[in-house]
Amino acid sequence: MPWLNGTRSQQSLSLNTVCFFAVSHSQITRLYSRFTSLDKGENGTLSREDFQRIPELAINPLGDRIINAFFPEGEDQVNFRGFMRTLAHFRPIEDNEKNKDPTASEPLNSRTNKLLFAFQLYDLDRDDKISRDELLQVLRMMVGVNISDEQLGSIADRTIQEADQNGDNSISFNEFIKVGNLQHIYVWAGDHYLILT
């Protein structure tokens, strides 16, 4: 982890990251200090426990899912680069970015990738489908204990019926985008002062 060893290497990495994630230098510095403050073990990586120590995250119903999103499959540590990679999903979409380099692969903060990120919060087993059980789990996290299994089940059924187009009783990514009309949700986010500014 070269960027831990001194300001010079840190800067070089920052520049690298700035180019890669297209975030500003000050953003990187701020996020890096946040990263180190979270890193209680001071080993340059964050573990799940480090995340769980954030008090607001502990009461967030989807907190665990979000934490999971930071960890690639099979790993239980995330370095700064991985940290940034996940957070980059939440950068605002900028129109001029697309014109800059049409041949480049889609940036992480493209609409599709944002939606994919959200989709994967539901899709635990990564089979690109939200099954009824997966949906039920998320619903249960969000609604708390005041609602019976039966009621929750009927909500889940309805949700799937609404979205399901090919009759496989689960929601694929395409169905997820279509039925939720999720663009609408993002457009709505008019005044939301930016994440990652």
Add this chain to the structure above:
Amino acid sequence: PLRRVLLILPFGTPLGGVYKERTKDAARLSEFNGKMLLVSWEWSYVQTPYIIAIWILVASVAKILFHFSQRFTTVVPESCMLILLGLVLGGIVLLTSKKQLYQLEPGLFFLFLLPTIVGDAGYFMPARLFFDNLGAILLYAVVGTLWNAFCTGFCLYGVKLLGIIDQKVQAGLMEFLLFGALISAVDPVAVLAVFEEVHVNETLFIIVFGESLLNDAVTVVLYKVYMSFVEVGPENVQTADYFKGVASFLIVSIGGTMVGLIFAALLAFITRFTKKVRIIEPLLVFLMVYLAYLTAELFSLSAILSMTFCGIGCNKYVEANISQKSRTTVKYTMKTLASIAETIIFIFLGISAVDKSKWAWDTGLISCTLIFIFVFRALGVVMQTWVLNWFRLVPLDKIDQVVMSYGGLRGAVAFALVVLLDAERVPAKDYFVATTIIVVFFTVMFQGLTIKPLVNWLKVPRATNRKPTINEEIHERAFDHCLTAVEDIAGLNGYHHWRDKWEQFDKNYLSKLLLRKSVYRKSELWEVYQKINIRDAISVIDQGGNVLTSARLSLPSMASRASFPEVTNVTNYLRENGSGVCLDLQVIDNVPGAKVEEESETHHFLAGNLYKPRRRYQSHYSRHFMTVGDHERQDREIFQRNMKSRMETFKTTRHKRHSHKKDRKQDLNDKPRRNVSWQDKDPVVVTVESEDEKGEHLEPEKEEDVGITFVARKVPDTPKERPKSVPAGLEVCQSPSVAPPSPTCSERNLPWKGGIGTLPVCVSMEATKIIPIDLQQAWNQSISSLESLASPPAFMGNHVPHCLTHSTTEQSPNHTHQLRPSNPLSSATSPSRRRVFISFNNSGSTVSIDSDIHYKHTHTHTHTGYWTNTAMMILRKYSEHPIMSTLFPI
């Protein structure tokens, strides 16, 4: 001023033609002559309300007429037409009475017309959208309005100095600033009227509309400050006064908001306790919202702000607390009032313009004002948007800015304010009034007329008239959590962070305080789910869909569909129809193409579910509830069932009590008529009085819409509770009458209709399916007892004309329930006869023949078939008996 209208109303001769003179003369004559009048002319008595009612009528008729031509209304906004109509009416008034008699009175406008519109706007404001864009709205409302006011004021003064404005307009800097202040505010009434027809996208609409509401505080303060400056004279204004102005702005805006929020909390808190007096709920909403407005006026705070925030604040809690009917009432009443108020405002604006005394025309002033307000509006929007776009996630693009600049309409608020000016202190008042009228007309008519083509031409994203799906609701919540989490991880205290904090606070404290306990415990998502279901059901029925009645929706056990085999069928149904709607109902199996089968299945479903006499029957006890339409039928039904049960008792006691017949008959003549309550948990033999009391006592405990069913079962055999083996879905399916379906007339009698062969099989299968295990024994018994009868009784034929149910003996399960719907007893509903049976009951007969029949007050299950059966048997057996023939002249 309203009173003066009577002069122009064409009232002719008094009614009756006895006296040709006017009211007073008539009164005098009658006094002097001492004659009694058959009909008298009481105009002075009814004058004021009469004129108001006539005006509202004129406004409504005008509205109706405009909407006759669909093509016309899509091009010309209603507000334009109304102003034109007002001009015409004003012209008529002017011609008849040679001078203008009345105009849009500021008092009337600010106290009655404006609050109805603002109340509607505030209460139905999309809160999420509003708060998401609050930053932009506040910026435009405060900075934008200040900018407009100052720039317009100073520039007009400059133009005056240059000599473009005539010297007749006697106004100094302060007067022009005052005029700039009142002319610069975007008007909520005009914006609503125009933008509602344009349907721009939500964000654009909420920014323009929100601005028009929130700029009220700025306008009020500027207006007041300048008024005081004008009064003391510009040379006496000290520096401290400017600071006072700023302080006044803070007090007026924050104070207004606080008053609104306090009333919102009060209103929400009060509606927690209206469970027993639902009828008063809509009134409470109107009252408290209006009081918020008046209270703010009382303390000379910003009344519009107060009312808007009262509406926004209380909406969530009030909507959750009040009943569905109250919700609908509130919605429709508010919309009706607002629409009428708007109509009247525009008509009066038109009428007010036709007044010679107001026509102090100055071309320089008018044209400069028009140019300035337009230019400064555009400049202001561009500059503010440039600042805003630094912070906004979704920037406002150029097209948005054009629409926002163009949509800065001025309206009745400016007019009412300018009319309020004191002509002695502001010598140029007449010029200002004339200019304001022109500006209002120009913005409302010209800009209102052209904004639609402009929006089309610019291809502004339109509002999608789309209703939220459950998917959106879920994902939106998930996204919110997700964004909050990310902000927390990144260590930013951004928008979502604070939003989440607020929601925690709301959940832990506010909702606990302001929501009913029963509502608080329910999940918000569940509420949304139910709302969506109800909406879908209603829309399907409105479209003439064949998918059942909405009766089921009110049942608490609605959720049980999850365990239902029909789930797949629902999906099939959706896919076949290709519509996005889903009914959370038990949808019948639709075999595509076979219409007859569909119809017959609908029939089976109806036959099994339609007669629900206990449903909502409680309402009849209280004048606080509205009567249900078909209560006649329900009465009859209840009486009918009553009698059947009494018949059983009668049968058992006939031998013993034969000699007491006459006594009983006399007894019953003294007894008052009662509606017998059916909510008793006790056996039938309990006296009527206690039944009634129990009914009264139980009533408030229940939710309004919960159906009451009752259970008759055989005591020794069946446990009290419904066994768990019975699927929960079934209980909905059956209650309250468990008769198996019978074939429809068409199936039986019309051989050209298809599917006859298959249906009986299907029916019988269904019959076995829907009888719960714990009742099957009783069921079988009733079947066997029926089979012991040789043939159906003669009077069964009576109901055949109904064509609803018709069966033969081969299908034994079908026997029972077909006796119910049009039983001859149902006609015997006269009070005296009812009493007869009550007295039977009072006589204390306790034993029944076959088994002890219990009525159980429960929400679960009925087994009507069993005791209906028994009752009918008895009835048949004893119909020859002398007392029976007196009671039932069949």
